[in-house]
Amino acid sequence: MSPGWDVIFVGSGINSLVGGALLAKAGRRVLVLERNDYLGGAIKTAEITEPGFQHEVFSSWHPLFVGSAAYGELKDDLHARGLEYLNTDLPTGVVFPDGSSAFLTTSHEENVAAFDGYAAGDGKAWQSVVEAFMPNADIAFAVLGTELWSSAGVGLALKAYRRMGRRGLAEFTGGMLSTCRDWVTSTFASPKMHGLLAPWVLHTGLGPDAALSGFMTQVIGVAIEMGGMPVPRGGGIKLVEALESVIRDGGGSCETGTDVERILVTDGLATGVRLVDGETLLASEAVVANATPTQLYGRLLAGAPVPAEASEGARRFRYGRGEMQIHMALSEPPRWGGDERLARTAIVHVTPGLDGVSRAVNEAERGLLPAEATIVCGQPMAVDPSRAPEGSWIIWIQLQELPARVRGDAAGEIEAGDGSWSEDLRERYADRIQARLAHHIANLDSALLRRVVLSPADIEAANINMVGGDIYSGSCALDQNLLWRPRPELPGHRTPVRSLYQIGASTHPGPGLGAGSGTLVAQEIIRPSPPRRAFRRLAALRERRGP
Numbered sequence: 001m002s003p004g005w006d007v008i009f010v011g012s013g014i015n016s017l018v019g020g021a022l023l024a025k026a027g028r029r030v031l032v033l034e035r036n037d038y039l040g041g042a043i044k045t046a047e048i049t050e051p052g053f054q055h056e057v058f059s060s061w062h063p064l065f066v067g068s069a070a071y072g073e074l075k076d077d078l079h080a081r082g083l084e085y086l087n088t089d090l091p092t093g094v095v096f097p098d099g100s101s102a103f104l105t106t107s108h109e110e111n112v113a114a115f116d117g118y119a120a121g122d123g124k125a126w127q128s129v130v131e132a133f134m135p136n137a138d139i140a141f142a143v144l145g146t147e148l149w150s151s152a153g154v155g156l157a158l159k160a161y162r163r164m165g166r167r168g169l170a171e172f173t174g175g176m177l178s179t180c181r182d183w184v185t186s187t188f189a190s191p192k193m194h195g196l197l198a199p200w201v202l203h204t205g206l207g208p209d210a211a212l213s214g215f216m217t218q219v220i221g222v223a224i225e226m227g228g229m230p231v232p233r234g235g236g237i238k239l240v241e242a243l244e245s246v247i248r249d250g251g252g253s254c255e256t257g258t259d260v261e262r263i264l265v266t267d268g269l270a271t272g273v274r275l276v277d278g279e280t281l282l283a284s285e286a287v288v289a290n291a292t293p294t295q296l297y298g299r300l301l302a303g304a305p306v307p308a309e310a311s312e313g314a315r316r317f318r319y320g321r322g323e324m325q326i327h328m329a330l331s332e333p334p335r336w337g338g339d340e341r342l343a344r345t346a347i348v349h350v351t352p353g354l355d356g357v358s359r360a361v362n363e364a365e366r367g368l369l370p371a372e373a374t375i376v377c378g379q380p381m382a383v384d385p386s387r388a389p390e391g392s393w394i395i396w397i398q399l400q401e402l403p404a405r406v407r408g409d410a411a412g413e414i415e416a417g418d419g420s421w422s423e424d425l426r427e428r429y430a431d432r433i434q435a436r437l438a439h440h441i442a443n444l445d446s447a448l449l450r451r452v453v454l455s456p457a458d459i460e461a462a463n464i465n466m467v468g469g470d471i472y473s474g475s476c477a478l479d480q481n482l483l484w485r486p487r488p489e490l491p492g493h494r495t496p497v498r499s500l501y502q503i504g505a506s507t508h509p510g511p512g513l514g515a516g517s518g519t520l521v522a523q524e525i526i527r528p529s530p531p532r533r534a535f536r537r538l539a540a541l542r543e544r545r546g547p
């Protein structure tokens with residue numbers, strides 16, 4: 001690794017790669033350091049079951065990236081390097097225990113007609129949701145794409161105030177705090193609609209009875225209708241490779257097998273990093289840590305003079321529920337019972353409905369294995385048939401309602417043992433999920449070539465940022481979300497150390513492939529805000545005058 005880096009990124013998650021690519025395009029020499037033996041963090045495409053079956057080991061669906069500011073800016077560079085997005089008009093559906101189902105398609109007219117079929121008036125209600133959302137959609141999405149504790153954040157608040165007035169703003173912000181349960185039950189009559197929308201709150205790290213979950217459900221519902229469920233042809237690895245190539249072409253480098261153990265701080269300024277093997281690397285402009293507050297303050301800044309409230313805030317940072325991934329290679333496409341569209345839908349939720357999601361979340365939060373978890377059944381082949389040999393199939397299952405340590409089983413069937421995720425516990429729980437899914441997919445057991453399961457402990461072992469198997473790198477409860485992410489004591493991306501920034505899912509705008517934090521920090525480094533510019537001028541003046 002040659003010296004002379006402008007910006008060093010610790011970790012190679014999507015936020016680092018996007019931030020690095022934006023900075024590389026702006027003329028910065030960027031170094032990305034990754035402790036794993038692959039780049040991409042939670043983006044990893046690999047043949048983990050059978051040869052020729054390309055699984056998304058972790059994240060799979062890219063609507064957040066395709067809708068992001070980063071994609072808008074990097075699109076041409078990424079496409080020129082081979083990235084191509086495929087999409088579907090059947091992004092999501094739900095199947096209930098009795099085999100009945102409901103779908104959210106990318107056709108507004110079709111959705112309105114179908115929802116009216118579930119309960120008279122539900123189609124009209126959906127139409128009103130979309131119509132009411134649109135005029136302020138820019139503000140809703142800007143909340144997720146703005147550095148809230150900055151002049152841009154103040155500007156956004158003023159814009160909202162000017163447009164909506166005091167009353168309108170109170171209504172908008174109050175509405176943001178509502179729960180998914182309150183919002184879906186007061187908007188739609190049909191339990192089918194509740195069951196179609198409620199599982200999506202799991203994908204925001206929340207549960208249907210949590211503050212903010214009503215707003216998140218609306219944003220996701222409307223975004224899915226508008227944007228479908230895009231995936232890169234060939235898998236997320238194509239995005240990682242394209243981003244790495246942009247960084248390399250700008251004179252930068254991405255190195256795997258490089259575990260950063262310390263951020264070097266001189267006179268309150270981040271100057272570089274030290275690796276576990278003792279090598280030090282210097283950065284002239286900034287160090288950007290894609291790390292949880294736990295690691296940042298407890299490891300990377302250990303011994304550095306940081307204010308007590310920052311360390312204390314990091315110590316208080318809470319993690320959310322654990323997650324399990326089940327990967328299946330099938331010798332043939334699944335034969336779903338009921339509606340034939342289930343076999344063509346990208347993500348099918350298998351759940352008893354709103355109360356089922358609520359119950360499973362509550363059980364997991366009390367340390368129990370849920371009796372009837374929400375099965376997120378992803379079918380990447382429904383969008384990208386290139387992922388496995390012709391005529392075969394891949395199933396990507398996510399279970400987002402699990403405890404990091406298991407105290408018991410809500411169904412009273414599985415022994416929790418010492419509470420750790422042993423191989424036996426993992427496989428027995430996966431058996432329960434497979435049996436429930438086999439109730440809906442007639443040939444699931446007979447077509448199964450191989451199953452690979454990752455427990456919350458396996459997920460943590462694969463990524464230091466996913467403590468306890470929390471795939472969102474920190475609880476997304478309101479006090480650790482939006483203005484207060486990662487913590488009320490540590491808001492935003494700046495840190496008490498000058499030129500050291502924190503990015504990643506632990507920071508605003510939180511988890512997902514939207515790359516928001518990497519983009520915001522790259523923008524700040526490229527175009528320093530007025531106070532930062534003034535500070536730099538002052539520092540330069542001081543340096544000229546001497547001590």
Ligand SMILES: Cc1cc2nc3c(=O)[nH]c(=O)nc-3n(C[C@H](O)[C@H](O)[C@H](O)COP(=O)(O)OP(=O)(O)OC[C@H]3O[C@@H](n4cnc5c(N)ncnc54)[C@H](O)[C@@H]3O)c2cc1C
Nearest residue numbers: 011013014015035041042059060061260504505511512513
């Ligand atoms: C199983 C799973 C499924 C998901 N599904 C989806 C999905 O379909 N769609 C979606 O939008 N989102 C999904 N998510 C969420 C999304 O993938 C993550 O929120 C996002 O990828 C996190 O990106 P990040 O930039 O925070 O970094 P991460 O992906 O967390 O990567 C951080 C990297 O930094 C490295 N690192 C940390 N500390 C150090 C250090 N000291 N030295 C060197 N390297 C270090 C880590 O090894 C890691 O590789 C999923 C997540 C998981 C785990």
